[in-house]
Amino acid sequence: MPVQYASQIEEHHAVRGAAGVFDVSHMCVADVTGARTRDFLRHLLANDVAKLTRSGQALYSCMLNPAGGVLDDLIVYYLNESWFRLVVNAGTRDKDLEWIRRHAQEFAVEVRERADLAMLAVQGPEARATTATLLPAAARERSLALPVFVGCEVGEWFIARTGYTGEDGFELMLPAAQAVEIWEALNARGVISCGLGARDTLRLEAGMNLYGNDMDETTHPYESNLGWTVALEPCARAFIGREALERVKAAASARQLVGLVLEDRGVLRSHQKVSVPGGGSGEITSGTFSPTLERSIAFARIPSGTVARVSVDIRGKLLAARTVKVPFVRFGKPLVSVL
């Protein structure tokens, strides 16, 4: 996946306004199979796959170490009682598979990487309708009927109404040999090829974390704006990391991950120092220029508490930024005001 195919900003606007396609085949798809798959995933993941009741339904979750640190974030799809599908990050593939397989033994489930599948994310307000034109009639109806965050099998394909952009769209998992043909057919129907650069600006505007930037093994979900993905109920569910998280929850997290909009001109970047009024400091975890807001935006990890404004050290200059609730942008519309 290149950083950009043409102009990163044009690719970004194409997804907000029409449709773009991303080759995310580098991500790792792994099928977990066996009679006790659900029990296993309820042990492995911080979110609770008991919430998944309909075939094809997806859940976003963190996978934690015993200290509550985030090993990875992932999407889990429920196919049937003995088959769930995980999509994990590319950079953590080996570590994840090793970890998952190690814990799988006790539940006698099998973990199989699906390197035979390519993955294309078609995103934007026109993405679903355009993608559907490539499908046989029956599959077209089924895919267009999918609710948000649900997928379905269509022959050798798996089509899910999920994504990482804050727009409607599909993520397609399909035999790798068919990917180029589908990519070109989408291009021919006006769907723009998009690179890693646009993927980053879109996900940041959408308020979605990037593993390795915004959270990692040294941070827990409550200081990563991911508390909503941790299912402490029911209290009898003993998932990995639970005890550590309960301690954090009881003590209240010392740090929080917030959204920032830069009020001055400039560009927020990861690792810039953030100072909070009255003392205390933190740092930017992800920052960029938002093509939709035409302002720089970021996530920053700072001390907990209500903070309206902070200052950010950009090459020795202290610039003013405002804290905001993420997402910054959803379905093509700004959700935060800019001056």
Next chain:
Amino acid sequence: MSQVPADLRYTKSHEWVRKLPDGTCEIGITDHAQEALGDLVFVEVPEKGRTLGAGEPCAVVESVKAASDVYSPLAGDVTLGNPDLAAAPELINQEPYGRGWLLRLRPKNGASDTLLSASEYEEHLRAEGF
């Protein structure tokens, strides 16, 4: 291959220099540099009157991807920073050798001229694998 106008001088760090009739020099970044940076979204140009040494950082250009320093090809005093770039940094992408210029300076007398000719700069790009 990116554009390399024959009438300009260049540096290995991808700046260009145009000698103006009044004896000052206009400085910018090359077509290759703007293409490598991608869409520019923020530019910081030097204040008038600032004295620059050759090779000293004199401007910052930021694309969506990254921030990058621009180094002064010559020693001298800044006579003007391009005032249009604050509102329209994309001028550098659109016209790197024209309206996307960064600054003008009056070179110090006797400053050694180690700048590259267009053909030398093209050779440098090829040597870097472009």
